Amino acid sequence: MTDRRLTPFSGRIALDTLRGSVAAEAFVPGTPARIGIPVTDLCPAPGALRDRQLIFGAEVTRIDSRDGWSFVQAMVDGYCGWVSEGALSAPAPATHVISVPATHVYREASIKRGEVARLSLGARLSVLETDAKFARTAEGWIPRQHVRPLDRPAIDPASVAELLLGTPYLWGGNSRDGIDCSGLVQLALRMCAIPAPGDTDLQREAFGDFLPEGTEPRRGDLFFWDGHVAMACNARTLIHANGHTMSTAYEDIRACLTRIAASGEGRFHGIKRPSFDSPQISRG
Structure with missing residues (x-):
């Protein structure tokens, strides 16, 4: 039996990789996207209770869309489901990951000028530049000590x-x-x-x-x-x-x-x- 959690088929549209395996109305190559909000539910159907969650920076392949929801497959583990369309943003290559339990994204390179988001451990970022105190991203500034390059994973x-x-x-x-x-x-x-x-x-x-x-x-x-x-x-x-x-x-x-x-x-x-x-x- 096919595991729906790992099958990139919305019930209507399927990834090209499933040609010959499922009866779909259409097969598509999918389009790359990423999660652009701190956290979003991944649901078995639009508006249903979550199966899992995806956090900021998670790469996905968008397969189908309807009624303000998109059917996606998460690149990290192949998990499939529906996310709110508003949770998706354009793809951007991640360079760093949040390496502390949680952090804030600030409007400016100052902790006194207000924050715009809170990100969890594991959130992935495209860092544009760093200075002694902050890492700059398209979304704002993050304390430099809270991020780590992706090519330096933890060991325990x-x-x-x-x-x-x-x-x-x-x-x-x-x-x-x-x-x-x-x-x-x-x-x-x-x-x-x-x-x-x-x-x-x-x-x-x-x-x-x-x-x-x-x-x-x-x-x-x-x-x-x-x-x-x-x-x-x-x-x-x-x-x-x-x-x-x-x-x-x-x-x-x-x-x-x-x-x-x-x-x-x-x-x-x-x-x-x-x-x-x-x-x-x-x-x-």
Whole structure:
């Protein structure tokens, strides 16, 4: 069965890559665009409840449009859905990424002259120039210490996840304003240049075999339940965006396993260890 989340077919118009695979009214090459607002919902149908979110600078391919909505495919993970037409802007090559939990975009190179937007960790930017204090973009000025070149990714996904401690839990959320378990894992891995799907079930399929039962968890290991994922900080503690605390929080691994088992909220599948190419990743 075709997974609609990863199928660039609006039900009417499909990408050219699907010729011969689906019955569409038309096939198109799609047009490039990017998300031009801080965060927007990605929905299974125009006006429906979100599946996920896309944040500023996310590259997409626009496939279909109707009634003020556009059907797009996100370049980062292939996820498809409808976004408000007003969320899209012209494509621009990203050079930098927001590397702190959140930042502001200022009208001028001064923190006293007023802000025009708030951007989340992971937002991608086209930086035009920098000085000692600010990075200038087409949208405004951002504190220089809050951005990092895309060619210098982070090296420890757990440290990225820890930047979002206290972030409110939001089902389908993908930003500092609100995030869910799979959004947290995807963002933490992506900031380290490790590709990851957007949903828990897809992540569970993406990272090879489960570790043998009894293997001691290492920093960065992923714990999978039905509908939930968490990341190890060390052999005793994990971090996850969860509905128990309604936040991104630490939890003792044994206590978490016991709590979820007692609640009957989801079967524990086991632990997976994504492939980390960098030898610099801390495994403490």
